Amino acid sequence: MKVERSTTLKLNISELERLDPITVFLEDLGPNKGRITIRCFDQTWSANWNAMGAASVAHFFVRCDENYLCNSLSSIPARITADDDLVRRAIKQEIQRQREADLLDNDTAERMCAQVDEMTMECPNEALLREVFDYDWRYQLPEKDNPEYMYLCRIINAVQYALKVSVLSEEPVKEVRYG
Structure with a gap:
């Protein structure tokens, strides 16, 4: 039997303007490997990366373009x-x-x-x-x-902001205002 251990971080992001609370699970699976799962209201999006070129999935997620992330997390078309x-x-x-x-x-x-x-x-x-x-x-x-695509982009932006100020900053922030 093989047992592997990973580091998982859970973020709860709330009090967002025009967005329901967001729950984020970040999992560093090893060097340059990670997974993120984002849940908002009754929808969930997840993506895995096996060659991030970053120290953590949080670092990778923050430096990526919202369109790339949206396409990684879902198959929602940008235009309809x-x-x-x-x-x-x-x-x-x-x-x-x-x-x-x-x-x-x-x-x-x-x-x-x-x-x-x-x-x-x-x-x-x-x-x-x-x-x-x-x-x-x-x-x-x-x-x-596509309104669904734009909605997911807004969620991604909120998650990126929360990661920047709470996970990647010098000192952890307990409460963050987004908007």
Whole structure:
């Protein structure tokens, strides 16, 4: 039987503006190896690194970019397809552009616009979208920031701040104000 010992640190971060309390578990698994688990409300994110190049997972986490960390902790996309109204407008603009370039006749353009009016992104008309944008239509639609991704970035920023002032500072701080 092999038994290994690791060092685990637990942080409870509370009284955050527009965020529920956050619980963080940092585990140094060995030289340049570490794991972090972050819990906020009813969601949990976790990541492991086996080549951190840092003294501890806390040092590594603090010096990383929030986008890198967000992608390590989750598969949440940074951008998502925009609202149906904005998508419909973009599709109609492309149909109009093609009409003005004489790539479509009036009847075809009107038929396509009527189909756009009936479409939602929850149930897209893929045949129409391929006709307008070709097979890579998903990459042609307008996007917006994903609120879930932005939420996780805010949590990451709070954790980084808490680590900087409570774990990595010269003297431990018992209470930290973030914001």
